[in-house]
Amino acid sequence: MALLGSPVRPASSEFTANLAQHRAFSQQVDSARSSAIAGGSNQARDAHGARNKLLPRQRIDAVLDPATPFLEIGQLAGHGLYEGGVPSAGIITGVGIVEGRPCMVMANDATVKGGTYYPLTIRKQIRAQTIARENALPCLYLVDSGGAFLPLQEDIFPDENHFGKIFRNIAEMSALGIRQVAAVLGSCTAGGAYIPAMCDETVIVEGNGTIYLGGPHLVQAATGEVVDHQSLGGADVHTRMSGVADHYAHDELHALSLVRDIVARPGPARIAKPPLVPVPPKYDPAELQGLIPANPKQPIPAREILARILDGSEIAMYRERYGATLLCGTGAIGGYPVGVLINDGVLMSESAQKAANFIQLCSQSGIPLVFLHNVSGFMVGVSHEQGGIAKDGAKMVNAVSTSRVPKFSVIVGGSYGAGAYAMCGRAFGPRLMAMWPNARTSVMGGEQAATVLALVRQEQLARKGQRFTAEEAEAFKQPVRESYAAQSTALHAASRLWVDAIIDPADTRAWLAMGLSLAAASPPQETRFGVFRM
Numbered sequence: 001m002a003l004l005g006s007p008v009r010p011a012s013s014e015f016t017a018n019l020a021q022h023r024a025f026s027q028q029v030d031s032a033r034s035s036a037i038a039g040g041s042n043q044a045r046d047a048h049g050a051r052n053k054l055l056p057r058q059r060i061d062a063v064l065d066p067a068t069p070f071l072e073i074g075q076l077a078g079h080g081l082y083e084g085g086v087p088s089a090g091i092i093t094g095v096g097i098v099e100g101r102p103c104m105v106m107a108n109d110a111t112v113k114g115g116t117y118y119p120l121t122i123r124k125q126i127r128a129q130t131i132a133r134e135n136a137l138p139c140l141y142l143v144d145s146g147g148a149f150l151p152l153q154e155d156i157f158p159d160e161n162h163f164g165k166i167f168r169n170i171a172e173m174s175a176l177g178i179r180q181v182a183a184v185l186g187s188c189t190a191g192g193a194y195i196p197a198m199c200d201e202t203v204i205v206e207g208n209g210t211i212y213l214g215g216p217h218l219v220q221a222a223t224g225e226v227v228d229h230q231s232l233g234g235a236d237v238h239t240r241m242s243g244v245a246d247h248y249a250h251d252e253l254h255a256l257s258l259v260r261d262i263v264a265r266p267g268p269a270r271i272a273k274p275p276l277v278p279v280p281p282k283y284d285p286a287e288l289q290g291l292i293p294a295n296p297k298q299p300i301p302a303r304e305i306l307a308r309i310l311d312g313s314e315i316a317m318y319r320e321r322y323g324a325t326l327l328c329g330t331g332a333i334g335g336y337p338v339g340v341l342i343n344d345g346v347l348m349s350e351s352a353q354k355a356a357n358f359i360q361l362c363s364q365s366g367i368p369l370v371f372l373h374n375v376s377g378f379m380v381g382v383s384h385e386q387g388g389i390a391k392d393g394a395k396m397v398n399a400v401s402t403s404r405v406p407k408f409s410v411i412v413g414g415s416y417g418a419g420a421y422a423m424c425g426r427a428f429g430p431r432l433m434a435m436w437p438n439a440r441t442s443v444m445g446g447e448q449a450a451t452v453l454a455l456v457r458q459e460q461l462a463r464k465g466q467r468f469t470a471e472e473a474e475a476f477k478q479p480v481r482e483s484y485a486a487q488s489t490a491l492h493a494a495s496r497l498w499v500d501a502i503i504d505p506a507d508t509r510a511w512l513a514m515g516l517s518l519a520a521a522s523p524p525q526e527t528r529f530g531v532f533r534m
């Protein structure tokens, strides 16, 4: 094992400029976080409380073991979208501890448009279910929702990954022995009724809980029957007559304690200790904020980052002298062994080959992989193409795609193009993925995209015998730069669920350790690699 890192000079002008820059990014994220946490309007929250209902975060607090962490997934989803009106995409999801067992909790927020499902609400719940399935986590659905957001039906109803997928996931996880439990704390209408109806066990609360395929208005229109909500689908009906729900709760706290009792029964694994003794890094993770250059064109010091993330700041480097633009090595985070890959320059053929080999080695030993992205892409140019960089990059992408050890991704700087894919971007199945507040991701940098598009335009005009003046080219490029700048931020990515969270650099260790602890308790999967192009 080698020791990494060196002390920083906190008083240096560079360090303080970096910190100032970090604070500016973090302030934007914090302000988005506050709106997400607040949920619906004051009026909607007051009306909710007046019905003796707890807010979704209060429900989550009540169901979780006291003073245990909540690993929130997709908190910033929906930020700035749908005309700004859907905080947290109307559903709060995350992993928390119930009766000593990690569980995926999904709580509709009825203060946000009646808890109805927007396209992102569905994606967020499916993402939460995916994490639950990968880590074999019991699922707790705290339901209070008007079902589909009807004006957007074509974006939520018919397709493969639309509303129906949520119900199918419930059935499939149940078949895998992953417990599915619902607490009906408000309305569950139409399609939404299938969440409690599909679960293994369902609790319903007296007075506010209702489950029905069509509400009183629809029933009257369709059949002429006049009926109130509770007589149509309340707790009494479903626990005494229909059997759609199993347990009658007198109020919400009672309902949530019944959910805890169900989770407490013999079954899935409880949180276990890490295999190694966790050791803090030799260098303070809080210094990470001052190590990210304020100027994004300056390199991020990869070894210094690792020295503030890995246990004891220690790593066993793999082929340190070869393919040096990507550092690979094994170490531990919070007592969990990891294979870590961090960029230290542009990806070259050698670095990609080294990564593919390293991923094979970790997969053989069942060591989870952590990818820390800071990559502008793969090297371009005649000699690199002739050297076959495309096939070497493909080896790395192949290894990342097919390795079945748990993978985690954090974008610490930029993450662009095929480099983002090779470093286990979203499409490559990281169990969790996050960005630091300063981080950016897009197909290429804005300047490069503007230049490419301007050159294409210039050729088009030349074919027609027209000129593209320098002023015209500049006017053409500016909006491209601006749109790339706006679309590549961490907030933009998190609001669209391209990543699960924006995390503070100083919290990276704790966040990864939580993910690693979940993965450590889940059943290992066998890796079978595909054909590597040599």
Ligand code: COA
Pocket: 110, 112, 113, 114, 115, 116, 145, 146, 147, 148, 149, 150, 151, 187, 189, 190, 191, 192, 215
């Ligand atoms: N689609 C779109 N918007 C909906 C909606 C739906 N399914 N259900 C409710 N909303 C909107 C309301 O228009 C209202 O919007 P506003 O704040 O801009 O006025 C907001 O959500 C809150 O609804 P409201 O009825 O005022 O709140 P509530 O707490 O009294 O009742 C529900 C909430 C969900 C029980 C009730 O609105 C309802 O029964 N909705 C219809 C449910 C339904 O039939 N769904 C079928 C889906 S397949």
